[in-house]
Amino acid sequence: MVLLIVKKKYSIGSILKNSLSNNENWGKMWRSPNPKKHYDVIIVGGGGHGLGTAYYLAKHHGIKNIAVIEKGWLGSGNTGRNTTIIRSNYLWDESAYLYDHAVKLWENLSEDLNYNMMFSQRGVLNLAHNEHDIKEIKRRVSANRLNGLDTMWLDKNEVKDLVPIMNTDNLRYPVLGAAYQPRGGVARHDAVAWGYAMRADELGVDIIQNCEVKGIKTDNYKVEGVETTKGFIKSKKIGVVASGHTSVLAATAGVRLPLQSRPLQALVSEPIKPVINTVVMSNAVHAYVSQSDKGELVIGAGTDGYNSFTQRGGYDVIEETVRAIVELYPIFGKMKMLRQWGGIVDICPDASPIISKCDVEGLYFNCGWGTGGFKATPGSANVFAHTIAKDEPHKINAPFALSRFSDGRLIDEHGAAAVAH
């Protein structure tokens, strides 16, 4: 019995055992192999979406010879650079199905991977500050309820009960109400990358870090492999999940994508005692905030206003964000900010992702998540794995095809985004 408990990588047994040796003998969570010459599937991008794709390919579709290639270290891109908000209260049916597929997977992910995602369903509020907001948000609440989502409308007093520190009246755009999704919340971003990586590795997936893909080689509209800093690697199927850099990699295969890459900034305050136990987003006053388990406020807002691949962003965006936060929560007025960073997000013209095949046989893209990809990680990975394995989309991601930018079936989610793009 004891042996059984110890055999699992993380269990009460393994914690006891490792405590006896001063916690110095915990093994590596995954191998760091040299790349083989050939793989059945190569995933470019070692963030949550990419590692999850490899995990589901190995677990659900029986493909074992897989590599995940990452330019930096795992989760060093947008997986480690977001504000970890999870929700599925999107307006259109297609998006609601996709994002709620993810939320349902989030709910069992810690158990599925036996690794604590610290998934906390603390609820997400989307504030209304004017008559138009109220109408738009109530419409979204109704659409969500028709799709079986748990979104509801709260009036000002109910919002104030949930978040007593919020300044609802004494500001230029007073808080008039909010949409509330109790199943929404936050999770630990690193754990997502590490959990998927560890379990994918156990299923035989080669995770290759610090290896940059320099180009995708194609011949007569078929993929042949990728040119990397560790040499050429052959594969007949390549899934590109490189967020901001996806269009740059696509260009090496002669594929054009309707993406624009921009920095999206976030910042974290000094840790304080618990003051806010839900996630609050505001479109009109333009910022969102939640409090991490460490006590830091995690704050974000819109993207910088121009294309860029520099993971920093401009100070005027931070100033605007912090101004909105102080307006809504005067109690935070004298707090100090500890860290700030930018992630390069790839934005689609309709603010919905692309999970799709393309004109090149064997080349698949999972991109265009823009400012809200983290929440979708397990759902995105799950349907992308299906798309790669079967060479056809899952019914959930079929509407998110690249072809929508020529046939006009856009999924316009600008209004449902956390904050205006």
Add this chain to the structure above:
Amino acid sequence: MILIKCPYCGERDQSEFANGGEAHIIRPKNPESLSDKDWGEYVFYRNNPKGIFYERWVHTHGCKKWFNAVRNTSTDQILKVYKVNEKRPDLSEFQNTLKSPSGEPSVGSGNFAVKK
């Protein structure tokens, strides 16, 4: 923070300007013969290079005039600013500092996860 030299007002902070996306996009001259795919290309597809990018800016909080710029999107360095009626500068005028399409420049990338 970027300083942009408006061709009319001189050097100002980027927050005074609004970006207008890729420059030199020409409306199709033969709209009636365009396929859905061609229209999609014109409406939705824009270049998104890491490196040399031709773009439009408008001095919203200043003279309100539009102008073009060439910027290196991997470092945010502005390489040239020119008026809309001036000729598009040739790509060969500018040096792309990246060794590979998705590589990181030695200065100014902000991506510390990648070993140079």
